Amino acid sequence: MITVRGRRIETLFGEAEIAGEIDRLAREIAATTTDDLLVVAVLKGSFVFAADLIRALHRAGVAPEVEFISLSSYGAGTEGGEVRVLRDVETDVAGRTVLMIDDILESGRTIRYARDLMRSRGALRVEIAVLLDKHMRRKADIEADYVGFACPDRFVVGYGMDVGHAFRELPFVGEVVEAS
Numbered sequence: 001m002i003t004v005r006g007r008r009i010e011t012l013f014g015e016a017e018i019a020g021e022i023d024r025l026a027r028e029i030a031a032t033t034t035d036d037l038l039v040v041a042v043l044k045g046s047f048v049f050a051a052d053l054i055r056a057l058h059r060a061g062v063a064p065e066v067e068f069i070s071l072s073s074y075g076a077g078t079e080g081g082e083v084r085v086l087r088d089v090e091t092d093v094a095g096r097t098v099l100m101i102d103d104i105l106e107s108g109r110t111i112r113y114a115r116d117l118m119r120s121r122g123a124l125r126v127e128i129a130v131l132l133d134k135h136m137r138r139k140a141d142i143e144a145d146y147v148g149f150a151c152p153d154r155f156v157v158g159y160g161m162d163v164g165h166a167f168r169e170l171p172f173v174g175e176v177v178e179a180s
């Protein structure tokens, strides 16, 4: 338990645990991927995970190209939720093997939208890697190909993830437990 910005944060997944899991994920990805891998990190929440995963991919012998896409997931948790592209990838994905990287798979609407977008542009194969899977929250018919941890049904912060733009800098995944 630590206190940041006057809020008490309980650790759910610690630094060493995350690092070990990312190395395992990278080896799993390396075992099945082609030479020509295009990683697409879904901003903002995935930026820390993506930064660690691409370096673990390097250690596992994979040399990916790296791109970013920023999606608004406003209302994505509700029935009428829609997804919009705020900032697009800058490369042609046609014929490429794409690995989408996201922080959390929750309803699945955001990553399904991104996957379908890459497919509509002619991507050869689209795979999905997420650090956390909140399976109990799924609404869209989609699963990740690579999952770091099953996530409890709680709002988590840190390791790139925020609540109200705070706590992205924490090196671990935690939960805000109470005001101080």
Ligand code: IMP
Pocket: 045, 073, 076, 077, 102, 103, 104, 105, 106, 107, 108, 109, 110, 111, 154, 155, 156, 157, 161, 162, 163
């Ligand atoms: P969904 O799968 O479309 O419902 O949306 C997943 C996105 O919602 C993730 O990429 C995160 O950006 C965000 N999200 C979901 N749960 C959490 C959480 O517990 N903490 C921080 N962001 C979350």
Ligand code: MG
Pocket: 042, 043, 044, 045, 046, 102, 103, 104
């Ligand atoms: Mg996100």
